Amino acid sequence: MKIGFIGVGLMGGPMAHNLLKAGYELKVFDLVPALLKPLIQDGAIAVDNARLAIEGVDCLITMLPASEHVLKLYLEEEALLDHIDPKTLVIDCSTIAPDVTKTVADAAAKQGITMLDAPVSGGTKGAQDGTLTFIVGGSATGFEAAQPILSAMGKNILHAGDHGAGQMAKICNNMLLAIHMAGTAEAIQLGVNNGLDPKVLSDIMVQSSGRNWSLELYNPYPGVMETAPASKAYQGGFKVNLMVKDLGLSQQAALLSHSSTPLGALARNLFNLHAAQGSEQLDFSSIQRFYKPK
Amino acid sequence: MKIGFIGVGLMGGPMAHNLLKAGYELKVFDLVPALLKPLIQDGAIAVDNARLAIEGVDCLITMLPASEHVLKLYLEEEALLDHIDPKTLVIDCSTIAPDVTKTVADAAAKQGITMLDAPVSGGTKGAQDGTLTFIVGGSATGFEAAQPILSAMGKNILHAGDHGAGQMAKICNNMLLAIHMAGTAEAIQLGVNNGLDPKVLSDIMVQSSGRNWSLELYNPYPGVMETAPASKAYQGGFKVNLMVKDLGLSQQAALLSHSSTPLGALARNLFNLHAAQGSEQLDFSSIQRFYKPK
Amino acid sequence: MKIGFIGVGLMGGPMAHNLLKAGYELKVFDLVPALLKPLIQDGAIAVDNARLAIEGVDCLITMLPASEHVLKLYLEEEALLDHIDPKTLVIDCSTIAPDVTKTVADAAAKQGITMLDAPVSGGTKGAQDGTLTFIVGGSATGFEAAQPILSAMGKNILHAGDHGAGQMAKICNNMLLAIHMAGTAEAIQLGVNNGLDPKVLSDIMVQSSGRNWSLELYNPYPGVMETAPASKAYQGGFKVNLMVKDLGLSQQAALLSHSSTPLGALARNLFNLHAAQGSEQLDFSSIQRFYKPK
Amino acid sequence: MKIGFIGVGLMGGPMAHNLLKAGYELKVFDLVPALLKPLIQDGAIAVDNARLAIEGVDCLITMLPASEHVLKLYLEEEALLDHIDPKTLVIDCSTIAPDVTKTVADAAAKQGITMLDAPVSGGTKGAQDGTLTFIVGGSATGFEAAQPILSAMGKNILHAGDHGAGQMAKICNNMLLAIHMAGTAEAIQLGVNNGLDPKVLSDIMVQSSGRNWSLELYNPYPGVMETAPASKAYQGGFKVNLMVKDLGLSQQAALLSHSSTPLGALARNLFNLHAAQGSEQLDFSSIQRFYKPK
Missing domain, CATH: 3.40.50.720 (NAD(P)-binding Rossmann-like Domain)
Structure with missing residues (x-):
């Protein structure tokens, strides 16, 4: 063939x-x-x-x-x-x-x-x-x-x-991925800012209803998961600018179909703001840095 | 004892x-x-x-x-x-x-x-x-x-x-839960509004990086998961007003610790708006209805 | 001619x-x-x-x-x-x-x-x-x-x-209008929920730094301004579905130009959610109703 | 006396x-x-x-x-x-x-x-x-x-x-101020990213329905208004950390009164993220920088 x-x-x-x-x-x-x-x-x-x-x-x-x-x-x-x-x-x-x-x-x-x-x-x-x-x-x-x-x-x-359903399903998936990745970063940072250990908190949430792909397989907080991009200075993985592209496609689809995606729209803006701060080439879990007090 | x-x-x-x-x-x-x-x-x-x-x-x-x-x-x-x-x-x-x-x-x-x-x-x-x-x-x-x-x-x-770490970890977990539940509802509705089948889309995302506890065990779209509250008119389960309470605690903690939780803050507002529309006593996965075009 | x-x-x-x-x-x-x-x-x-x-x-x-x-x-x-x-x-x-x-x-x-x-x-x-x-x-x-x-x-x-600058300027203007209209509705409702009189609060904000076109000429709270659509059951004026259209254009332009407009994106979603609740044909200041506890 | x-x-x-x-x-x-x-x-x-x-x-x-x-x-x-x-x-x-x-x-x-x-x-x-x-x-x-x-x-x-109405009215006013300041910054940046001149765009919006106190008296874009903090490297004026404090009070009041303030909540997070990037001591109109592509 x-x-x-x-x-x-x-x-x-x-x-x-x-x-x-x-x-x-x-x-x-x-x-x-x-x-x-x-x-x-x-x-x-x-x-x-x-x-x-x-x-x-x-x-x-x-x-x-x-x-x-x-x-x-x-x-x-x-x-x-x-x-x-x-x-x-x-x-x-x-x-x-x-x-x-x-x-x-x-x-x-x-x-x-x-x-x-x-x-x-x-x-x-x-x-x-x-x-x-x-x-x-x-x-x-x-x-x-x-x-x-x-x-x-x-x-x-x-x-x-x-036709188009493959694209649409991928866009929906990646929008949801961006939401739970940024949400995971927010939740961990909120815990850390209040004295929790990021690894202990992650372990607890993985065993509870907060569980999601980002938390379980791709933890965005440095040091929690040895093999994750977060523990390698956010090198490799899925780059911020590609996530921004996919989130843009989701928002374009939302506009065309008169859909409401407030969290998806906010996620697109958060990743876009993060990209604009010079993080375009980092792995997308680097959104954790966006939340970190300097 | x-x-x-x-x-x-x-x-x-x-x-x-x-x-x-x-x-x-x-x-x-x-x-x-x-x-x-x-x-x-x-x-x-x-x-x-x-x-x-x-x-x-x-x-x-x-x-x-x-x-x-x-x-x-x-x-x-x-x-x-x-x-x-x-x-x-x-x-x-x-x-x-x-x-x-x-x-x-x-x-x-x-x-x-x-x-x-x-x-x-x-x-x-x-x-x-x-x-x-x-x-x-x-x-x-x-x-x-x-x-x-x-x-x-x-x-x-x-x-x-x-002391307090139990409360804090629970609050972080439930904030993350609210974010991926609402995010899951958004993603499914975006797919449905674009012609996808909610069950097929859910199956695909469960096998992909969109996977999360809400999607996998508590699907918010009616009919996708027989045993979920969504398939029982959102009766039983974890009520919207309790989720609003927990999200309020997360935002109070964010204010006190100068933390940024844009998605968590938006989730609190979305569930609060949903509650104010008469959904206080429904299961929290009823946030799906909030996104549904009338 | x-x-x-x-x-x-x-x-x-x-x-x-x-x-x-x-x-x-x-x-x-x-x-x-x-x-x-x-x-x-x-x-x-x-x-x-x-x-x-x-x-x-x-x-x-x-x-x-x-x-x-x-x-x-x-x-x-x-x-x-x-x-x-x-x-x-x-x-x-x-x-x-x-x-x-x-x-x-x-x-x-x-x-x-x-x-x-x-x-x-x-x-x-x-x-x-x-x-x-x-x-x-x-x-x-x-x-x-x-x-x-x-x-x-x-x-x-x-x-x-x-070429195109007329469209672009109008889109920017209307995005800003939507933001301060919804923001005005939020601020007034927050005051009312805390016991303030909407007219007294509006008068104070008009004399202060909260002042904006929506507050001053088009108050969204019923009864505050006799001639505004808000006091005529939100009839006439600029319809919600037209505002949703213009906000969609602003978001399309933001996507194409890699711009971040978190408030604009949220405003588009709030008006879209409001429209989906059956308010498409009302004046856009009816966003006040969206915030009102039922 | x-x-x-x-x-x-x-x-x-x-x-x-x-x-x-x-x-x-x-x-x-x-x-x-x-x-x-x-x-x-x-x-x-x-x-x-x-x-x-x-x-x-x-x-x-x-x-x-x-x-x-x-x-x-x-x-x-x-x-x-x-x-x-x-x-x-x-x-x-x-x-x-x-x-x-x-x-x-x-x-x-x-x-x-x-x-x-x-x-x-x-x-x-x-x-x-x-x-x-x-x-x-x-x-x-x-x-x-x-x-x-x-x-x-x-x-x-x-x-x-x-009692308390003075505080409440001030909080409502400053929440609205933060919303239209950030909204103004977004609108101007969206225009600039699409080739518009910030001064021409500001002039048009001041004459149109986008008009608000921030745009008219306190333009956040450097160079548009000679006397504004924006044209003095955001020195003087009302500092970001004070705006973050007032936005925190508005969100605390929203939580206590079960109010929905999605734009106010997002504004608080945007200013808090901006503050965390080292802008605490700048004038609050420096939120313009937050939106600027680097």
């Missing part, structure tokens, strides 16, 4: 490696040619432009930074949808606005092309280890066809619903 | 029952005499005032509604601390302001009395089933002495630190 | 009347033909489609509900920009997203057409009385050319800067 | 000077003796303790930092109320919690003493120039008796209602 893969940066690169490892033939393209080299060494065929990446493949996977890149590639500048063979399964793994996803998927459907949105969570480490979670939107048959391919790159392959 | 128990309402009543069941002798008192009857039938000795409840007991347990009742009983009107035998272990299970707890415990220490704050979580069901969590503040020896007694009423007995 | 006028609803209708009154010749169009009748009686020429409205006019004014209508009219379905004589001064009075305004104005510039964004404030009453405020974006020469025309419909004609 | 004056710091000092200037005889006391010297030079009699300051005076004025100092002076350590001649008019100008004010005023009433709460606004400059605003709580006869005295120190003497 032949796969075209466009966008092989920090996330796409290791994902493509895992596909090669699983035995797939790969045609790869990226606007930054240097990114293609390690994949060529592993057996991928590098091509010179996006159109060449779709020739003769059974499946196209794209992993791009933002909505505008996806629009340009599929509909505008490159207009790939006008050139893709309808038998090709198209999977966009970018995290973008659900309404953009729907626009592109609708255009694909008009050409008879099966398209899925399959944004991931798990970060660069998950991409390298092949343990990503894919949250997939699109038809049931498309989802079924994509499963073996996605399984070569990830551990959990979840079907959220129709 | 003889125990005095003051305050045998919705929580204190079943807690006292469990002590009787475990073989403790009980002297019970409540301002509402009718509450004493079922305990008398189970073998407790009812007394006519608070002072009689402390005579000849090895341990005194109190379970009162709010800070002012604790102040009145121990320091002001009843001034129990002036009459308690210093060998008596005093355990206050009320959820009150940590600074009030410290004031009372300091006064107790001056009299040579060992006092613990041991607020609970687990609600009336936990009280009945003897599965409460006790979050305890006070000395290590006091904590050790209290363990067998508390174990007759609860499952998890956690030591948070010195 | 001949003017084409497209969109003669609640706002556009009285604005067109005032132009007729000032002696301008008018060609009018609206998708709802019934709206054209009263203007025909006053001497306007009604035309059957948008293209006819631009034939032989010196100036085109449009007053449309939202971004998508402006895009459709100028660039997409009707593509008016392809047909407008470059000598025509084009003034869009709609309140829409600044980035959409810029897209349209840039396209106009490519055709050599001078275009202005000139969103208004003052509501239907201002439109009828000819006392609107116009906040104008575009070139200085365009602004100068537009002044006599806009003066026939309004009292204050303000130049905010280049 | 003889006046006792306790607390002659940054605010109380110049206030006492103005009383001397107006011809009143003054007995002054402060825990920091050095503060008494300049007043002695102006003709005041310095005394060695608080009790001496109330001997033989017609009126007692106190200006203390916080609730606990007022409690100590009148009810606890010094217990002045047990020693004050009932004919003495007592005026507390401190800004403290309204419930503490009521406790003290109730105790005064039991002794037959007329007491007023008369917190001020106007800052140290207003204190020096004698242009303070006094917001007074207490009986109408007390208010009348106090007017000539307060007029020697201030320009606006406003009667808010019964």
Whole structure:
């Protein structure tokens, strides 16, 4: 089975490696040619432009930074949808606005092309280890066809619903993640400011109703959890600017659907204020610092 | 071993029952005499005032509604601390302001009395089933002495630190709980408003980084979790007005300690607005309704 | 001087009347033909489609509900920009997203057409009385050319800067308005809940540093100001759903420009929650009700 | 007429000077003796303790930092109320919690003493120039008796209602001030981030419905208003830590009265976060910096 893969940066690169490892033939393209080299060494065929990446493949996977890149590639500048063979399964793994996803998927459907949105969570480490979670939107048959391919790159392959549902579910998840991460940081700091030990307090809350993913697996207070980014000066992990991007997508979706997300909106602003203080490149659990009295 | 128990309402009543069941002798008192009857039938000795409840007991347990009742009983009107035998272990299970707890415990220490704050979580069901969590503040020896007694009423007995630390840890926990409950409701409603199925979305987030206690064990969206209050018209459970009270305690502690808790402050206001719309007596997961477009 | 006028609803209708009154010749169009009748009686020429409205006019004014209508009219379905004589001064009075305004104005510039964004404030009453405020974006020469025309419909004609600056300034203003209106409602309710008289408190704050437009000219508490919507069951005035729309535009602009607007974001959510409780058609000062204990 | 004056710091000092200037005889006391010297030079009699300051005076004025100092002076350590001649008019100008004010005023009433709460606004400059605003709580006869005295120190003497109403009205006013100051900073920064000139935008909003005291008299953006603290590196004016204190009082009052103040609560947290970043001693309009991208 032949796969075209466009966008092989920090996330796409290791994902493509895992596909090669699983035995797939790969045609790869990226606007930054240097990114293609390690994949060529592993057996991928590098091509010179996006159109060449779709020739003769059974499946196209794209992993791009933002909505505008996806629009340009599929509909505008490159207009790939006008050139893709309808038998090709198209999977966009970018995290973008659900309404953009729907626009592109609708255009694909008009050409008879099966398209899925399959944004991931798990970060660069998950991409390298092949343990990503894919949250997939699109038809049931498309989802079924994509499963073996996605399984070569990830551990959990979840079907959220129709076109755009993958994006939407990921956005909802990450908004909730941001809320409980910042909430966890607030609760621990409140305890510390009142004389509690952050580790003892964390242990108590993990055994109580305050329990959440951030508290249990990703404690934001330095020293509580040895392996967490918090104990490594917030290096690595999921960067603040990426969380700000995802929170922005959640707020855009809230505006379009007339939804109220007061906590989500506040979380977006807190992370944005934190980013503006020079923390863009730190792990997002560094929001703990935002609460810390200087 | 003889125990005095003051305050045998919705929580204190079943807690006292469990002590009787475990073989403790009980002297019970409540301002509402009718509450004493079922305990008398189970073998407790009812007394006519608070002072009689402390005579000849090895341990005194109190379970009162709010800070002012604790102040009145121990320091002001009843001034129990002036009459308690210093060998008596005093355990206050009320959820009150940590600074009030410290004031009372300091006064107790001056009299040579060992006092613990041991607020609970687990609600009336936990009280009945003897599965409460006790979050305890006070000395290590006091904590050790209290363990067998508390174990007759609860499952998890956690030591948070010195006087007031039990209250403080509970307050931090419940603030975090309110944040992820409201955050979960927001995330699900945002998904639903954008065409997602609440159950599918919940399943995906439980398997992802959005996971938290509210989402996993207490889903606020009706129909997602059969046994949750949300699927029983938000009857039973932990009432909105009690959550508002605990969030108020967290904000009071934040003000006194110059802490920033923007999400906690907003959560307090959201639950207070929700309560003011006539939802005081509903389970706190009914915050879902607050987000629902009418 | 001949003017084409497209969109003669609640706002556009009285604005067109005032132009007729000032002696301008008018060609009018609206998708709802019934709206054209009263203007025909006053001497306007009604035309059957948008293209006819631009034939032989010196100036085109449009007053449309939202971004998508402006895009459709100028660039997409009707593509008016392809047909407008470059000598025509084009003034869009709609309140829409600044980035959409810029897209349209840039396209106009490519055709050599001078275009202005000139969103208004003052509501239907201002439109009828000819006392609107116009906040104008575009070139200085365009602004100068537009002044006599806009003066026939309004009292204050303000130049905010280049293309889109009119929209942007209006959005900033209305976000600030929403914040101090809701803030005023909070402050008064806090006082009332603590025994203060709303009128006495309002008088004190108007003479102090709490003073703001909402408090002084548009008091949201019923009975304080006889002529305010608050004293007329919140009928008339500027509707909640329009404020929600403008707050949405402010949040969209904040997302695009990576700006932090925590109070603006919260205000948008408070008004949106208020709207969802069935208050969409009330005056926006009805946010007071949102804070009132039931 | 003889006046006792306790607390002659940054605010109380110049206030006492103005009383001397107006011809009143003054007995002054402060825990920091050095503060008494300049007043002695102006003709005041310095005394060695608080009790001496109330001997033989017609009126007692106190200006203390916080609730606990007022409690100590009148009810606890010094217990002045047990020693004050009932004919003495007592005026507390401190800004403290309204419930503490009521406790003290109730105790005064039991002794037959007329007491007023008369917190001020106007800052140290207003204190020096004698242009303070006094917001007074207490009986109408007390208010009348106090007017000539307060007029020697201030320009606006406003009667808010019964005991505690002065505090309450000031708290409401300052909460609203904080909201529109931070809101103004957000709106201007949003405009600037989108290419608007801060002065042009401010001028437009002052002429529109965004108008408020902060925007008009105290513009927070550097350079817009030459005389504002913003144009003097935020030196002088009303310090961030004092605003944080007043916002704390508003939130305490909101908790006690079960009021919802989501914007007020968020404003308190924003100013507290800003203070924690090292801005405690800057003028409160420096909240503009909090929003500025670094």
